[in-house]
Amino acid sequence: MAVQTRTKIAKLDADKFHGLDREALIRIYRTMFLSRRLDDREIQLKRQNKIYFQISSAGHEAVTAALGLLLRPGVDWLYPYYRDRALCLMLGVTPLDTLLQAVGAKDDPASGGRQMPSHWGHPKWNIVSKSSCTGTQFVQAVGAAEAALYYQDRPKALAQAKKAPLGQYVSHDADEIVYVSAGDGATSEGEFWESLNAACAKKLPLLYLIEDNGYAISVPVEVQTAGGNISKLVRDFPGLHVAEFDGTDPLESYAVGKEAVDYVRQRRGPALLHAHVIRPYSHSLSDDEKLYKTAEEREEEAHRDPLSKFSLFLVREGLLDQKQIEALEADVDREVRDATDQALAAEPPSVDSIMVNVYSPDVDPTSPAFAAQPQFHGAPKTMVEMVAATLSDEMARDERITVFGEDVADASRDENLKHVKGKGGVFKATSGLQRKYGHDRVFNTPLAEASIVGRAIGMATRGLKPVAEIQFFDYIWPAMMQIRDELCVLRWRSNGSFKCPTVLRVAVGGYLTGGGIYHSQSGESIFTHCPGLRVVMPSTALDVAGLLRTAVRCDDPVMFLEHKHLYRQPYNRSEYPGPDYTVPFGKARLVKEGSEVSIITFGAIVHRAEVAAAQLEREGVSVEIIDLRSLSPYDWDAIAATVRKSHRVIVAYEDMLSWGFGAEIAARIADELFDELDAPVKRVAAMDTFCAYQPKLEDVILPQTEHITAAVKQLLDY
DSSP: OOOSOOOOOOOOOGGGGTTOOHHHHHHHHHHHHHHHHHHHHHHHHHHTTSSSOOOOOTTOHHHHHHHHHHSOTTTSEEEOOTTOHHHHHHHTOOHHHHHHHHHTOTTOTTTSSOSOTTOOOBGGGTBOOOOSSSSTHHHHHHHHHHHHHHHHHOHHHHHHHHHSTTGGGOOOOTTOOEEEEEEGGGGGSHHHHHHHHHHHHHTOOEEEEEEEOSEETTEEHHHHSGGGOHHHHHTTSTTOEEEEEETTOHHHHHHHHHHHHHHHHTTSOOEEEEEEOOOOSOSSTTOOGGGTSOHHHHHHHHHTOHHHHHHHHHHHTTSSOHHHHHHHHHHHHHHHHHHHHHHHTSOOOOGGGGGTTSSOSSOOTTSGGGOOOOOOEEEEEOHHHHHHHHHHHHHHHOTTEEEEETTOSSOSSGGGGGTOOOOOSTTOTTTTHHHHHOTTTEEEOOSOHHHHHHHHHHHHHTTOEEEEEESOGGGOGGGHHHIIIIITTHHHHTTTSOOOOOEEEEEEOOOSTTOGGGSOOOOHHHHHTSTTOEEEOOOSHHHHHHHHHHHHHOSSOEEEEEEGGGTTOGGGOEEEOOTTOOOOTTOOEEEEOOSSEEEEEOTTHHHHHHHHHHHHHHTTOOEEEEEOOEEESOOHHHHHHHHHHHSOEEEEEEEESTTSHHHHHHHHHHHHSGGGOSSOOEEEEEOTTOSSOOGGGHHHHSOOHHHHHHHHHHHHHO
């Protein structure tokens, strides 16, 4: 941005500029100008219909460029948001990189053309792939910061992470920090407050930057934030360094940022920078700021434009003259022009690449490699006992594994362990693990499900193997955004650059008297609908051992559904099958052979089907039972084989009759195996209008043995 003043180059007083030399100051301006020019070029390309979307960083360039001098690419870990273009440019992202993303090119390093522009991501620079969701990055950054402290104390875990798939991108430095940024509007999200609570409680090396341009799209800050000032609201968080400043001034931003960065690097706790910036352009090209900003507001913002202010500063201080500024800007324009030409000529992704990186290309949990033979020993264990035994062996094998959630530790206060038995989960599924492996590997979290899953994502992104517990399936919904829009698709949206192989253990299902509608839900179909997520539900203690071990050794996120009613049943117990026993995902279990009717089921219905089959056998009816046990993927070959064998099929499941998981199985059988059927597919499931039950209504609402028996007889009479 040229100015009219010419001046003689003066000797620089470095102390006056917080230790920045002339080259650094010029680099800041060049990066700011480059960022603005890329915004302008993308806007032009969007109007020419050569790109599909644009969201600018205009007005945010000063503070983000300044912080780019303080953060270390490839050492620190970064969760930037979409207005951090200048930061990413300062750290190593090139203009071509940004424009390849804008055109959706195959060689876009952020996502391979899979995401919208300005959704930064680059494994070389530790810039973690950003989604479009607002505020989800906060709790993931907490998990990444926890990994920083974990690796510092456990070098063996770091060595194991480096040997795992994508281990080339696993790194740790003694004074690394994690950076996370967002606009002022994102501080209204619950994850922001959850992250502050966790970061301050654990004194994490986490640097927040809140870039406050006064608007969340069209909603002004005083409507978003009580009192209109986020830093005033958070000042009383213990150990949180808070600074509020003019984010349009790169020197002030650098000075304030340096103090905060030093605070975090010294492991004194987290810091929050509240930068007041401007947004001279609309929120995006899908927005028109003139509809809600007055001309006076826009004029006032123009007077605070960081580019015009800083170029004038450089001239007045004698650091550049008019001719030099014009030459710098011309050089930037050439760079942007060349990058644009290359980006517009870049090859788009092929259509058939859409399925690449949905799941791990390195570890296939459905393969025969996971079909191990059990080596039985010891007394029979229940399902809940098998959870603890399996996790214990896996934690001994792999130091990357952490176990956390609500109430999972034996006792959060270590000194209490001398005097108490210990809890280990409300169902005792993790009992004894903290005593054996320490409070840094097994720990309780605040009651915040989104934070539990988000922190797991951040840890897994950095190479750890978190096993997180959601105490009851009924309370999983606050974490839905983190699961569906983050956990499942991180590998896909980053085109394989990042991953989060987390295990989510969830207690699920009904058949427990007194559970009511908030301790009885079984909504597995919702999560089997999530691409990238593996979903399993064992019905026996033996399958708990085999499937949980596969889940831990898998390279994909896994939702491990543990039916509460089955935890302590005597009929599904098993001796321990040994520390290397695994069961492949997508392989059903043949519970009982038969020839006249097939029952396809899973979870708590398996035993009810066995009881029904025994009754029917006494009446001369031969029933085959298939326990799917793995729901995504599921074993279609086993289903097809049993249908072709019996020609009559019942799909029995606990969830809703309409839109339940069994409905999909029944529909596919009718679609692909219709000619094999001697009677219509019959479904036995929960009543349509209920998602759970009251104690005295269990027989009416949830599928029981007699319902299965009646359905079999209906098919035989057809």
